[in-house]
Amino acid sequence: MTQIPLSELQPGQVLARGMARALSELGLDSLPEMVLRPRLRADLMAIDRKGEIWIVECKSSRADFTSDRKWDGYLDWCDRYFWAVDQDFPTDLLPEGTGLFIADGYGAEMIREAPLSKLAPARRKALTLDFARAAARRLQRLCDPGAIPPGF
Numbered sequence: 001m002t003q004i005p006l007s008e009l010q011p012g013q014v015l016a017r018g019m020a021r022a023l024s025e026l027g028l029d030s031l032p033e034m035v036l037r038p039r040l041r042a043d044l045m046a047i048d049r050k051g052e053i054w055i056v057e058c059k060s061s062r063a064d065f066t067s068d069r070k071w072d073g074y075l076d077w078c079d080r081y082f083w084a085v086d087q088d089f090p091t092d093l094l095p096e097g098t099g100l101f102i103a104d105g106y107g108a109e110m111i112r113e114a115p116l117s118k119l120a121p122a123r124r125k126a127l128t129l130d131f132a133r134a135a136a137r138r139l140q141r142l143c144d145p146g147a148i149p150p151g152f
Contacts, residue, residue, distance in 0.1 A: 011060030011086075014105040016043055019056050019084045022101065022108035028054060031134055036077045036127075040070065045078070045131060053077075053119060053127055056101070058084045065093055077127065080114035 009017065016032050023030045023046045034045035044056040055078040059065040075081055082099035085091065091111075094100060099114025119127070140147055 009105070012043065012058045012064065015058035015060060015084045015086065015103045015108075016056075018103040018105050018108050019044055019058060019101060021106065022103065022110075023054070023056070025107070026110075030056075031131060031138070034131065034134060036074070040073055040077075042074060042077070043084075045127075047128065047131055051124060051128060052079045052116075053124065053131075054080045054082060054114070056082045056084050058103070059089065060086065062090055062093065065089075071095075075117065077119075077123075079116055079119055082110075082114050084108060 020030045020032065023044070026048075028046035028048045030044045030046035032044055034042045036042060036045075042055045043058045044054075046054040046056065048054075055074045057068075057071060057074065059068075071081075080099060082101055083094050084101045084103040085094070086104060087102050089102075091100060097115060098112075099110070100112040101108040101110050103109075
């Protein structure tokens with residue numbers, strides 16, 4: 001599998017790539033573009049060995065942040081919620097009570113830990129199964145692109 005050069009990625013994709021690397025170093029496995037429900041898709045969803053679920057939203061600019069006002073809808077779908085922004089982002093725009101990473105295409109540094117707000121057990125189980133199934137489908141598509149119809 002070939003890696004897409006950073007120069008071919010959109011700014012948010014660059015942040016997501018660096019965040020995925022940082023999450024891996026922190027012991028979390030992540031999936032980009034994780035659909036939580038119709039019209040609600042997390043830039044990155046990550047899970048650790050204990051089953052704690054993080055959501056990271058990548059914002060590449062002030063305009064990107066201000067045009068997307070659905071961020072608080074993610075809070076019901078994770079134990080911890082983080083923002084990932086680049087070093088030039090005006091972090092004073094970001095709400096208190098959320099976590100913060102400064103990221104680039106190669107990694108990220110946690111600036112502020114997100115508070116823990118534990119998911120209900122039934123929602124955790126459903127999200128964990130959704131995460132596992134999404135990961136398996138993506139892997140299958142990479143191994144055999146014609147095996148799974150689009151939309152599944």
